[in-house]
Amino acid sequence: MERIPSPARSCARTLTFMRLPLDLDPTARDLVVLGVPYDESGWFPGNRLGPGAVRSASAVAHVPGADRGPGTFDLVDCVDGGDLDLTPWISGAAPEVPYKRLSHLLAGNAAVLLLGGSRSLTLAALRAVAEIHGPVALLHLAADPAGAHPQGDFLYQAIDECLVDPAAVVRIGLRGAGDSGHAQGGLMLDVGRFGRLGVRGAADVVRHRIARRPVYVSVAVDVADPAFAPGTGIRVPGGLTSRELLGFLRCVGDLCPVGFEVTGMSPPQDRSGITTALASEIGGELIHQYARAQRILM
Template identity: 80%
Template sequence: MELIDRPTHLGVRPRTFMRLPLDRNPTARDLVVLGVLYDESGRCPGARLGPGAVRDASASAHVDGADRGPGTFDLLDCMDGGDLDLTPWIAGTAPDILYKRLSHLLGRNAAVLLLGGSRSLTLAALRAVAAIHGPLALLRLGADPAGSHSPDEFLARAVAERLVDPSAVVGVGVRGAAASGGAGGGLMLDVGRFGRLGVRGAAGLVRHRIGRRPVYVSVAVDVADPAFAPGTGVRVPGGLTSREVLGLLRCVGDLCPVGFEVTGVSPPQDRSGITAALASEIGGELIHQYARAQRIPM
């Protein structure tokens, strides 16, 4: 799918994330943003439109580094790599296509931030990142931290493939299935326990559990209450506020992140654009925290 120039209130600019330069064949970049156009059948129709909506929201709302300290993109060499359009492909082949594309990108660049609608491709992303960095720590936020699978099933598959270290998994979720037990060896925090801990306490648990292992950070915007993210297809009240989500992600700069994804945006279910705006804020925060994690003076 081609990215096109379109007008915004800031003028005519490429439709890229945070108005980054567009490079469809990036090499030797610190971080590449890649849109993944894919609808998970039946769960979140319209999710393939999520990356475009997030780009539009970020381009209209941001000036580089305006709210996270000056010069983030002067310190990091970031590019928007365009879109990987998986919509023509059947579900059985989409993970393989994504794996090959990410393997190619990560063989030539340091890290990737995925913008997507569907959360069903996380295992494919983990396969590509783990092939380079070995078994990963995992920080996963979502209404159900396992997406279309139960937490036990998702972690069991990831552990069986040696994609993640089960002792270094933290999930923050809304549903009771993500209760604070320890599905598959991981630490699962439901919103009740998160609320008792607060952002600072939860961030402390994340730092303690993950340490300096290479970590993949997956954020589905439906971890936020529907008041803050109505366009996800999830109508479970009691989720995190947008401030809590962004506050928790600020601990990522204290870790060793090696890959990111922001998923769960379905524009047809949110004409207000609030969900895409939150997703763009999350993506911007993750890029800033990646810069912090590189120990770049800011």
């Protein structure tokens, strides 16, 4: 899949992720990138500006990351599907809107990559993915487990609705209070255990735990230390370095990924743009690992 050539771009044209073709009604694609501009979870506002900022940061990227072998877009048919139509005035119906859109997309396309946006819409994504694949494994990277109490925690709800397999839930990078992963049968690798295992050891744990189950991969940028991602809704020092995070995500190519999300960006909290640059690189890494996984499955 050829991307939009640089000379064809102008200040007025629609910005797409990594200059992918824009297709607002995609069909039979390997992967569709979709923006989810919505604010709800997180201490700092501004999540709704995340998708646009990540696309802007990705415009200078010539390949999804570096030193990764064959061109990713030569291996998978990938397009940018634009943004979900979400506004601050539909809070009560917010999960229903992305669920319907994602159900429609996944009925005709293989996988999606969501650019957030609030982390509160993960449940809607899992509902749409589970319609196609049944209960899926979940690889969730975030600083805040958001699960000290069942009410409002997407993992509790997802397990109650049989959207995910609790035996195949792995949560990485946690450094806040909460026990939802343990209480529901999931595996938690907090930053302390991640540090002791190292990137390779943690990746091996994930490969063993999830194996070849269909897996949904959720990455909140606050899993990285605020030194590398200050523009988030939740800042918790002591997180992963950007090198550790990107290195760890390479294990996704050994799994069977069926959907992705990169969430939690709050561009107003980071005038330097390093958070959206990291989020763009995470998105590129996930697309590359999806392509690698598809080659393994062939």
